[in-house]
Amino acid sequence: MADGSPTNFSSDAVGRTLTKAEFVEAVYSKIGLSRRDSAEVIELLFESVKETLARGEAVKISGFGNFIVREKKARTGRNPQTGNAIQITARRVLTFKPSQVLKDMLNK
Amino acid sequence: MNKSELVERLAERAKITKKRAEQVVNLVFEQMTEALQRGDRIEIRGFGSFTSKSYEAYTGRNPRTGETIHVPAKRLPFFKVGKELKERVDYPRGRPGVSGGNSHHEYVDDDDDDEADDRADGGAQLG
Numbered sequence: 180m181a182d183g184s185p186t187n188f189s190s191d192a193v194g195r196t197l198t199k200a201e202f203v204e205a206v207y208s209k210i211g212l213s214r215r216d217s218a219e220v221i222e223l224l225f226e227s228v229k230e231t232l233a234r235g236e237a238v239k240i241s242g243f244g245n246f247i248v249r250e251k252k253a254r255t256g257r258n259p260q261t262g263n264a265i266q267i268t269a270r271r272v273l274t275f276k277p278s279q280v281l282k283d284m285l286n287k
Numbered sequence: 288m289n290k291s292e293l294v295e296r297l298a299e300r301a302k303i304t305k306k307r308a309e310q311v312v313n314l315v316f317e318q319m320t321e322a323l324q325r326g327d328r329i330e331i332r333g334f335g336s337f338t339s340k341s342y343e344a345y346t347g348r349n350p351r352t353g354e355t356i357h358v359p360a361k362r363l364p365f366f367k368v369g370k371e372l373k374e375r376v377d378y379p380r381g382r383p384g385v386s387g388g389n390s391h392h393e394y395v396d397d398d399d400d401d402e403a404d405d406r407a408d409g410g411a412q413l414g
Binding site: 187188189190195196197198199201202205206209210212216219220221223224225226227228229231232233235236237238239240241242243244246248270271272273274275277281282284285286287 | 324325341342
């Protein structure tokens with residue numbers, strides 16, 4: 180019986196993977212740039228997003244979701260194997276918060 | 288940065304019109320949404336990967352009121368940041384490479400190594 184425990188999910192991956200090559204192909208066939216320009220524009224798109232995030236700035240794509248950089252404070256953690264206390268330094272991490280639109284699209 | 292700022296940046300860098308840049312950005316995120324709808328994975332090298340997970344329906348309880356609530360089955364998207372981007376986001380905090388991991392070492396000036404500091408401490412006044 181399902182009880183809401185964190186194990187009641189399954190990964191949907193069925194073997195197919197979307198990669199940059201398919202973005203390039205779509206830009207080539209639907210927007211009409213050359214293959215070479217399509218490849219470059221896809222690289223530049225993701226590079227622009229990465230540069231912004233590397234500066235610590237969020238990237239918000241309406242209808243898809245927000246990529247947010249979070250500051251994590253230093254804390255004392257524990258090696259779960261040995262039980263030893265270890266210092267975890269302050270860090271910045273990237274999180275993705277899907278938009279309600281995207282969540283709805285997955286559940287239509 | 289929001290989507291229209293991304294469009295502008297892309298138009299500028301790729302030297303294409305804003306209209307084209309907008310088509311590209313929309314196309315990419317549409318493709319990603321459709322892939323997740325199909326249950327496919329997305330893997331963008333240097334950036335990260337997206338997957339979706341399906342959750343079974345369950346009967347939960349509002350802990351405050353004790354009311355029984357039915358939580359329907361649902362699918363949720365997940366993002367896992369790629370190694371390169373993970374490091375680029377964290378790098379400004381001063382991790383690997385910067386003064387050999389001596390993160391407790393405080394620098395007042397912009398000397399590029401520890402020895403310069405020691406020399407200054409050694410009392411040799413430049414003059």
